[in-house]
Amino acid sequence: MNFTKTTTVLGLIAGSAMALAAIPAQAASLFGDGGIKFDKTTTVDFWFMESNGKFKSTLSVVKAADKNNPLAILFSEAAPGYDVPKTDDFHGTCPKTVTSPTGKCHNWFTFKKDVEYSLLLDSGLKNPNLPDDSDGKVWSTDELNDPDSNQAWFTPMGDYTYQIAFDDKGAGPDQDFQDFIVKAEIKHVPEPAALAGLGLVAGTMTLIRRRQKQ
Structure with a gap:
């Protein structure tokens, strides 16, 4: 396993999670x-x-x-x-x-x-x-x-x-x-940016699994 690349990807996930946490919740007026x-x-x-x-x-x-x-x-x-x-x-x-x-x-x-x-x-x-x-x-x-x-x-x-x-x-x-x-x-509906962020996390997890198989 390439630990350097995996660490980079994990850092990407952590950054994505922080970005999701920073997205303000859509609240009622x-x-x-x-x-x-x-x-x-x-x-x-x-x-x-x-x-x-x-x-x-x-x-x-x-x-x-x-x-x-x-x-x-x-x-x-x-x-x-x-x-x-x-x-x-x-x-x-x-x-x-x-x-x-x-x-x-x-x-x-x-x-x-x-x-x-x-x-x-x-x-x-x-x-x-x-x-x-x-x-x-x-x-x-x-x-x-x-x-x-x-x-x-x-x-x-x-x-x-x-x-x-x-x-x-x-x-x-x-x-x-x-x-x-x-x-x-x-009912809370995620913002489009949050959905995009979730997609990024899912994508990086897939990338990790692929790299682990190599």
Whole structure:
């Protein structure tokens, strides 16, 4: 084996790995209570975690510019809106009470680039005489709520992963942020430069194997 040449190739791999580490991760322009907006089309996975409260709620994705018209339902509670037998907190679990439209505890949505979105938690109207957007609905984006208020906490759980905990208006703004809780994971797509770097690493590994056979 030619150790000098092999060392050179290994150095090339190490350099490639360092270059990959230096490539900045493509992150969301916004992903929090200020809105949801990506600089490229991005898929986000959602998992239902738990709900608490006797109101039957539905979580949907909406465009910020059209906040009352759901684009897709992520999860919804079946009647009565909590597990039976009920607990003091009217606890809801999946798949017993809450599921995606396909009956799963997981769902996903692809957000188009440069479009601002929000998550809508609709717990039903308590007073049918009130406007459709003034009662029973809260949005993950503060400024979409009337009045402007924080109704969802985005808590980082790791790389590209967040817990989103809602406080509904079912029993008034108690700000407990445990009425409807989901986990969201932003799918990371490698940059073209990163893919090229991975190709370089694969190529140099092939070169090493060939040299070892010589």
